[in-house]
Amino acid sequence: xxxxxxxxxxxxxxxxxxxxxxxxxxxxxxxxxxxxxxxxxxxxxxxxxxxxxxxxxxxxxxxxxxxxxxxxxxxxxxxxxxxxxxxxxxxxxxxxxxxxxxxxxxxxxxxxxxxxxxxxxxxxxxxxxxxxxxxxxxxxxxxxxxxxxxxxxxxxxxxxxxxxxxxxxxxxxxxxxxxxxxxxxxxxxxxxxxxxxxxxxxxxxxxxxxxxxxxxxxxxxxxxxxxxxxxxxxxxxxxxxxxxxxxxxxxxxxxxxxxxxxxxxxxxxxxxxxxxxxxxxxxxxxxxxxxxxxxxxxxxxxxxxxxxxxxxxxxxxxxxxxxxxxxxxxxxxxxxxxxxxxxxxxxxxxxxxxxxxxxxxxxxxxxxxxxxxxxxxxxxxxxxx
Ligand SMILES: *Cc1c(COP(=O)(O)O)cnc(C)c1O
Numbered sequence: 001x002x003x004x005x006x007x008x009x010x011x012x013x014x015x016x017x018x019x020x021x022x023x024x025x026x027x028x029x030x031x032x033x034x035x036x037x038x039x040x041x042x043x044x045x046x047x048x049x050x051x052x053x054x055x056x057x058x059x060x061x062x063x064x065x066x067x068x069x070x071x072x073x074x075x076x077x078x079x080x081x082x083x084x085x086x087x088x089x090x091x092x093x094x095x096x097x098x099x100x101x102x103x104x105x106x107x108x109x110x111x112x113x114x115x116x117x118x119x120x121x122x123x124x125x126x127x128x129x130x131x132x133x134x135x136x137x138x139x140x141x142x143x144x145x146x147x148x149x150x151x152x153x154x155x156x157x158x159x160x161x162x163x164x165x166x167x168x169x170x171x172x173x174x175x176x177x178x179x180x181x182x183x184x185x186x187x188x189x190x191x192x193x194x195x196x197x198x199x200x201x202x203x204x205x206x207x208x209x210x211x212x213x214x215x216x217x218x219x220x221x222x223x224x225x226x227x228x229x230x231x232x233x234x235x236x237x238x239x240x241x242x243x244x245x246x247x248x249x250x251x252x253x254x255x256x257x258x259x260x261x262x263x264x265x266x267x268x269x270x271x272x273x274x275x276x277x278x279x280x281x282x283x284x285x286x287x288x289x290x291x292x293x294x295x296x297x298x299x300x301x302x303x304x305x306x307x308x309x310x311x312x313x314x315x316x317x318x319x320x321x322x323x324x325x326x327x328x329x330x331x332x333x334x335x336x337x338x339x340x341x342x343x344x345x346x347x348x349x350x351x352x353x354x355x356x357x358x359x360x361x362x363x364x365x366x367x368x369x370x371x372x373x374x375x376x377x378x379x380x381x382x383x384x385x
Contacts, residue, residue, distance in 0.1 A: 002374055003255055003256050003258070003287045004253075004287065004288055005373060005376050006040070006252065006374070007376050008045055008046065008251055008377050010250070010377050010379045011379045012248035013050060013224065014049055014050075014052060014053035015248050016225065016226050016247055016250075017032065017050050017053035017054055017055050018053055018054065024212075024214050028214045028215070028216060028217060028218050030218055031057035031059050031079060031200075031217050031218060032055050032220055032221065033058075034060055034069075035059065035065065037367070039225050039363065040367045041366070044072045044074070048074070049377070051074070055076075055224075056077070057076060057078065057079055057217065058077075058078050059078075059079045059080075060080055060081070061082035062083075063084055065080075067095060077098065078097045078098065079099070079100075079124065080092060081219070086106065086109045089110050089121065090119065092121070093110065093113055093119035094119055096122075099123060100124050100160060101123040101124065101125055102134055102135055102141075106123075107123070107144065107148055107154055110153060113153070114153020118153075119153070120154070120155055122154075125148070125159050125196065126160050127181075127185050128161070129177075129181040129182050130178045131162050132164075134162070138185055138188075141185065142188065142189070142192070145194050146192070146194060149195070157196065158197065158200060158217070159196045159198075160200050161178065161181075161201040162201060163201065163202075163203060163206055166206050166209070166229075166233075167203075167230040167233045168232060170235055172236070179213065186199050198215075199216050201215065202219060203219060203229070204224070205229040205233045207220045208223060208233060208237055208245060209240065221363075225249070225250055225366065226250050227352070228247060228352075231352075251341060251351075251366060253369060253373075254339045254342070257284045257285070257332060257333065257335060258286060260283070260326065261282070262280065264277070265277050265278060269315035269323055270315025270323055272315075272316055273315075274315050284323070284326045284332050284338065285322075286304065286321065286324060286338050287321060288320070288321070288322055289319045289321050290319055291370065292369065295358040295360070295368070296316065296317045297360070298313055298317050298322075298354070298357055299317045300313060302349075304322075304338045304339060304340050304349070305339040305342075305344035305345075305347050306324070306336065306344070307332065307345070308346055309328070311324040311326050311332070312325045341366075
């Protein structure tokens with residue numbers, strides 16, 4: 001077994017999909033977002049678990065992710081929500097993927113690919129409603145939608161937008177404005193006789209807070225992995241009197257202890273001599289560092305779990321090595337398990353806690369766990385099925 005691995009509880013992933021399905025009902029397409037190696041959970045592994053639990057579509061960021069899914073035999077509809085390069089459009093069409101569109105050049109390229117190959121492009125026009133990231137202003141989006149509808153070899157499948165701050169606050173007036181602009185645009189499209197059957201702008205927070213306003217498709221990411229988008233979203237859901245949604249985290253990141261040793265009082269530990277022992281200390285050396293995605297901001301503040309007990313990180317997190325205090329954990333031994341993220345016995349370190357220590361968000365904690373670390377599917381852990 002490798003020194004470091006991530007155990008992925010596929011029962012938990014399935015539970016989260018079923019919980020989201022119960023929210024949105026049978027009418028909306030459930031399209032979990034599996035970009036960034038499925039938020040660190042393993043692209044193919046998580047995708048299969050989601051589909052087995054009833055997800056309808058998968059959302060990826062880029063063509064190469066869609067290629068991996070197709071190569072693994074996944075035939076479910078895939079929506080590419082990030083930019084598709086002009087030289088990648090033919091690949092997206094050949095894979096039968098839907099893609100977001102917000103450039104006329106993308107359409108022109110697709111039409112010429114169609115003329116050469118007969119392949120058809122399936123597009124979702126991205127409307128700018130206030131996030132000012134990807135997307136087109138109303139008039140531009142309308143013009144592009146009309147051009148797609150009139151183009152040989154391109155199909156207008158949907159219209160999409162994206163919220164700016166729905167998870168950042170419990171005051172949702174800005175998000176409401178975005179929703180209203182989106183709805184108004186959809187009505188104008190219809191009035192012009194332009195058909196775009198799949199309308200979607202809900203991320204996890206919107207899916208949780210307004211499950212009846214997910215239009216035709218819910219693009220939930222973080223919640224599908226059992227994490228709340230933010231504490232604000234949790235508070236807003238409770239304030240809204242929503243029956244409490246139970247999400248189950250699915251990822252346990254663990255490694256094997258590389259050395260256990262004693263140091264005297266007054267010794268410095270690690271680069272920069274940023275920690276000094278005040279008493280005789282037993283340390284465990286872990287073969288994990290910031291290269292693996294264990295953030296350097298965790299230096300001197302984080303804990304890991306050994307034998308169900310908290311072992312504080314001592315000194316700086318190195319590129320490939322981290323030192324922890326096991327003075328009070330007699331069971332710590334060479335090759336014993338250390339849990340960096342997840343549960344050990346009665347103790348748990350959540351992505352939210354780690355995010356707090358490292359001044360970031362749970363999304364970044366799990367997505368940055370190095371892709372080279374094996375993801376191992378586990379199920380039947382008796383986590384309450
Ligand atoms: C990442 C992403 C999502 C999913 O967001 P979560 O907050 O993880 O649910 C949805 N839509 C778009 C366009 C995204 O980029």
